[in-house]
Amino acid sequence: MNPRLVLGQLRANAVRYLGTVLAIAVAVGFVLASVGVLRTISASADATFGLRYAGTSVLVQNLGDRTSAGSDAGRAEAAEAQRLGLEAIASTPGVRAVTVDTRSYVRVRVEGRAQQMTTATALSSDDDLRWQRLASGRLPDGPGEVAVRADSDIPLGASFEVRPSGRSDPSPVTVVGLFDLSGQPDLEAAFPLYTVDDQIQQWSQAGAGGDVRVAGDGSVPDPVLAARIAERLSDLPGTSAVEVSTGTAEAEALAESFVGGRDVYTRALLAFTVLAVAVASLVIATTFAVVFAARVRETALLRCLGASRLQLRLSGAAEALVVAALATGLGLALGRTGVSAATELAPRLGVTIPLQEVTVPPGAYALAAAVGLGVTLLTALPALWRATAGSPLAALRPTDVLPDPWWRRLVMVLAGSAVAAAGWTAMGSAVDSRSVVEAGAWGVLTFLGVLAVTTGALPTLLGVIGTAVGPALGPVGLLGARNTARSPRRTAATSAAVLVGVTLTSTMVTGIALLGPAIESRLVDRVPLDVAVTSPDGILPGALPEQLAGLDGVAESLVVVDMYARDDEGRRTVLRVADPARVAEVMRREITLPGPGEIVLPESSPVAAGARDGDTVRFRFFTDDDARDLVVRRTTDQWALADPGSVPDWPPALTPDGAPWPEGLEVPQEFVPRTEQWLRMEGGLEGERLEAALDGVRSAVVEADPSLAVTETFASREQVAGSVRTVLTSSALLLAVAVALALVGVVNTLTLSVRERTREIGLLRGVGVTRAGVWRMLVLETALVALSASALGVALGAAFGRLGAVAMTGPANAGNIALPVSDLVTVGVGGVAAAVLAACLASIGAARTRAAEI
Structure with a gap:
């Protein structure tokens, strides 16, 4: 390998490699941005659904429940059980603080509103156990003062009446604080009140109880502390119905009741990372296939001048490594900048979830760098090997116009069909078992199988279609249509670029569209009754x-x-x-x-x-x-x-x-x-x-x-549904990145493909084809390939997106929701338009080629 040869080749092919560097950089940035954005969304979702248990090590439920006691003696017995239980919990080694979320049901009458049945909950005096975030005002410090949600349209200083359950005398209260509880799921009340424990006890004639939350001192793990508390409570009378669990477990259970599992974001992260790596690899592979296929004649001339296959292959590998290193560094910087920019622009994209601090894990940089370097070499070597194979004289004829033997295409179709069928079957099993990551991996394998079938069968199929419709397009149109079969490798590269972009975008569009209604159907499962009208x-x-x-x-x-x-x-x-x-x-x-x-x-x-x-x-x-x-x-x-x-x-x-x-x-x-x-x-x-x-x-x-009260689940359901929707609309960040990658892949591949047809276009100009005719031929050829690839990509993306949504939320929630047909049509039309536009722009320069330039 001669370093001068490598540098000379890089300078000589700078224009070609400029597009390649851009494709690799965008692919690397796509992987890094996908991991970074999803990690940020995942951390935000965890904070949203797990906020109320963030400082809770252990949760104790049903300790001293007096609401079901039918007599004063029963209530006294429950109160004594709670007192003894709290003493036992507080004295357990490893416990730092204990609080009781005392709760009572009350009726609220705000001027201009119908009376509402809602909950009043005591605030914890411990800062770590008080999960409610104060947006403005102050915390209540005595009876007669309450705090409400900031989104309840009740201003600071407002006064209204609270009518305790079972009593007719109203109790006036004043709003002294507003809590920022956006995204906090609560289907028990649409307008909850928060106040001091003394006020709750005054409003509950029979005595109030609630969950006990425990903060550990960090000396023992939470599960061990929970086991210790459960053991101590088991020896006390009246605690047979007590349930002890960790705060982490309760947070997961809470999220599961709404979105099918707190780890749905982690699973989505891993699945999308697999998808991102696969898509980036395909874009890079397609780009290098075009680049090296276009250098066949150049390689053949070097062979004629005495260069050996080994020298050319080592030189080409060194070129690919240098290009990969430069592009990977650019892609890492682009991806990290893109993550920060995406989170800053999130509100403009409709993402209202409070995103946490943006952090990109070190493993994401390693993964993105591995994609940039490793995938570039792995995908460049086969194309380089083909470019240097055979005799120099035979190689002077460009390989992109050499028809592949029919048996090779048949083998590719059969092998691709077998791979796609096996991947589809395995993906279905993974979806049934709700294994999102496994389903994503099998989905990638299925797509590779379909891609192989497309590569082998599409040129021949388009040639037949072109022969049928070509005469209606005139001689130039017929030539463009027949070119799809005459140059199968170029057709395969073009169709692969469009298919990758459209399938990726369609998958995300379908998944996002189905996940929202699927998760909202889970909210209906939580509260199936719309309105209840009650009297005191x-x-x-x-x-x-x-x-x-x-x-x-x-x-x-x-x-x-x-x-x-x-x-x-x-x-x-x-x-x-x-x-x-x-x-x-x-x-x-x-x-x-x-x-x-x-x-x-x-x-x-x-x-x-x-x-x-x-x-x-x-x-x-x-x-x-x-x-x-x-x-x-x-x-x-x-x-x-x-x-x-x-x-x-x-x-x-x-x-x-x-x-x-x-x-x-x-x-x-x-x-x-x-x-x-x-x-x-x-x-x-x-x-x-x-x-x-x-x-x-x-x-x-x-x-x-x-005095009647109206209990509506619509408001509370809408609060939770809004939270879920904002988490899902965060996927618009990923969709934007995916669309950018798809566009770059399509435009880059089409531009390189058209620019490398100088010899062919010069020959056509020499036999009398006008510039307009050449331009029309290239555009019609691209449109035919893009139309078929886009149609297949939309169908694949719709299937993958539905299966992904089913894997995340279950068939009962996502299986019967209608596909976003209009959005999918837009994606398909957009894929064709992007390919045709790229071909139009590249063809303007190519059409100026003269016969003397061949």
């Missing part, structure tokens, strides 16, 4: 249910009877009694419904805590004489349900002597059944129409009785 005394105005059922936007309405169901230990729960068929109609998804002789209980309910699904338990209702033996069915939903025929009717009104209540005389409230009304809104409502329909419900409720 449990009695709804007689005319209200019919009025609400007839409002515009209300699809289904159901009046549910409420009563208490008590187990043998005196623990009780609110039981909703209604026709199961009607309950199914009002819910947005299927829930566990009771059959005859059954009672549906939430898994978290302490009532009949020891009963498993299918066990028979005796329940009491109004008196000890109306006991019923019911079969327990456990559910993950929040409601305890029973069929009307399985429980006693509400006691009828009787006079003191047992006679029927006189007609015309008002029935005392204790004999009036307690009810609430459930509403399901029409499915097509959204935006202003939905808000107008909800306003109609609120107005009707306020006019009927200002």
Whole structure:
């Protein structure tokens, strides 16, 4: 290898290598930017969904739960269990601080709004355990002061009334702080209040309880600390229903309930990294295939002058290494700058998630450098080997116009088909097992198989199509159409560039479009009931249910009877009694419904805590004489349900002597059944129409009785859905990078391909073809190749994108969502347009070639 020869070749081919350097640099930058952006998004998503457990080492649930106690003795017993439990936790080695998230349900009446049922939660006095971030104002420091969400449209200093559950006397409060809780999932209340523990205790007549969060001192791992606390609590009375877990586990469970797993971002990161490396490799390989194929005659002349194959191959490898080193350094700088620029421009792209500090892991630099150097050499050597193979005289004829033997194309088609079929089968199995990374790897293999089939079959297929449609395009058009079969390697390089770009973009467009609705369907799974209307005394105005059922936007309405169901230990729960068929109609998804002789209980309910699904338990209702033996069915939903025929009717009104209540005389409230009304809104409502329909419900409720409360899951669902959507729209950053890479790959390949056809174009000019004719021939040829490759790329991308979404969220959520047809059509048209535009621009200079230049 002669260094002068290497430097001379680099100078002589500087124009060719300029495009190659650009392609490699963009590919390297793409890999680095993909990892950096995804790591930033992943860290932001972790912070978003795990914020409330960020400082929590251990979480203890159901310790001293007084909400289910049916008597003062039961509540006192639960309070004592909580006191003893807190003492045991605080004295456990490794515990630094303990707080109780005391919570109570209250009704809030803000001027100009319908009364709302919401939650009031005590703030922790420990800074690390207080996860709420103060946006403005200050923390409440006594009763009468509250903090609310900054996005609740309640300003600092505003005052409103809070009506504790079970009491009629309102309690005025003042907003002293606003919390930035954007992105924090909370489906229990759309308008939560935060205040001091003393205020919560005043609002809860029966005593309030809540989860216990523990901060460790760092001396022991969180799982060990959780085991220690669980062991200590197991020896205390009244703690049989206590659940102990780590804060990390709870954060993962919380994210899983919304997006199918906190590690979905990590899995997406790994899968997209695999995709990024594969795409970058294909772009580099396509570029070098064009570069070295164009230097066949040059290599042959050097062979005639005495250069050996080994010298030329070593020289070419050195050229590729120098080009790769320069391009990789440029790509690393470009990628790191791109990550910072992308996160800074994120709000303009619609990304509202609070992105964390941008950090690119060292491994990302190593991976990107390996792609730039390793892939360049691996892809350059085969093209270099082909360019130096054979005799010098035979090599003087450019290899890009040598037709491949039919058997070689057939072998390529058969082998590619086998690889694609095997990859598709394995990818389907990986999707079924929800293994995103494995599915991504098999998807790359499937694409390589399809690419091989395309390389072998597309030139021949396009030649047949060109022969059929060419005459309609005139002699020049026929020549351009037939060129696709005459020069199979050039056709393969052009189609590969378009296919890679369109498939990548279509995959991301489809995945992003399907993931949003899929994750939102999980939100419906969390809260399938749209609206509930309740009264503080449990009695709804007689005319209200019919009025609400007839409002515009209300699809289904159901009046549910409420009563208490008590187990043998005196623990009780609110039981909703209604026709199961009607309950199914009002819910947005299927829930566990009771059959005859059954009672549906939430898994978290302490009532009949020891009963498993299918066990028979005796329940009491109004008196000890109306006991019923019911079969327990456990559910993950929040409601305890029973069929009307399985429980006693509400006691009828009787006079003191047992006679029927006189007609015309008002029935005392204790004999009036307690009810609430459930509403399901029409499915097509959204935006202003939905808000107008909800306003109609609120107005009707306020006019009927200002003390009634409307509980809407729309607001809280929208808060969480907004959080999920902003995380997903962060993918627009990656989509922008992917589109840039696809465009560079297509433009670079087409430009090099057209510029290297000087000899062919000069010959055409010599036989009388005009500049306009040459230009039209090149553009028509490119359009035909790009159109077929784009159509195949859109189909592949749609399939890959759907399978990726299914792997992340499951078939139940993503499997039945319609594809973004308009977006896919745009991508396909954009791929063809980019290829044709590149060909148009490159053909302007090529068409000026004269016959003397051949």
